[in-house]
Amino acid sequence: MIQGLFETHIHVADLQRSAEFYEKVLGLEFAYEDRRRVRLYWIGGRGQAMLGIWEKEASQIVRQHFAFHTSIDNMKVIVPYLKDRGLQVRNFHDDGDENPFVFAWMPAVSIYFSDPDGHSLEFISMLPDEPKPEMGIVSWEEWETLHGRA
Template sequence: MIEGLFETHINVSDLERASEFYENTLGLTLAYEDSRRCRFYWLGERGKAMLGLWEKEPAQIIRQHYAFETSNEKMKCIVPWLKERGLQVRNFLDDGTEDPFVFGWMPAVSIYFSDPDGHSLEFISVLPDEPQPELGVVAWEEWEKNHGRSLKLQK
């Protein structure tokens, strides 16, 4: 019966600050603002998925993780795009580099960053390759060399 995830919500300590980040830094489109101190944003195409921001007291904020889907093509330039917006980028290993990594079991490539409340955010893109769970987590450049794809990263 389940065909996808339509909506998820993030608790934020300052709705205006969070809205500035999600609208102007990440480019989400405002769908609706409610008098209950919440705003809803379209994720991707209108009517396909939604993100709700709910203002709460700082003590009620539990840092969570959210992953945003992107295309393989957009993933090639996501690191510079995030850095242009003043965001600190990290990979799955949090090894001090900004190199995207591939989860071999999916396979999917991803990169991480944080929102103003410290929620862990991720851009992820499923790759067109066959899963290789035995590889674990590998650098995207290494994955590309071994799979003959040519999705050159922009640095």
């Protein structure tokens, strides 16, 4: 019955600050705003998926995590894309390495960053290879070398 995830909502401390981030920094398409201090954004094009940001008191904000799907080609340029927008990037281990890592059990390549409220955001792309769960989490460079693409 479930065919995908259509929308998710997060709480933010300052609706305008977060709107600037999601619209101008990440480039999401504005969909709707209502008087309850909520703004909705299309993800992946109109009617594909939606993100809602709700302004709440700081005590009501629980830091959450969600990932944006992107292409492998986009992943190749995602780190400079994010850094050019003033964002700090991190890998899954948060060990200071700013290079994308591969979750070998999927396999998928990803990189993390945060929004103004500290929500953990991720860009992720599925890879065309067979899963190798025994490898754990490895650098994308190591994964590509293993598959003869580096």
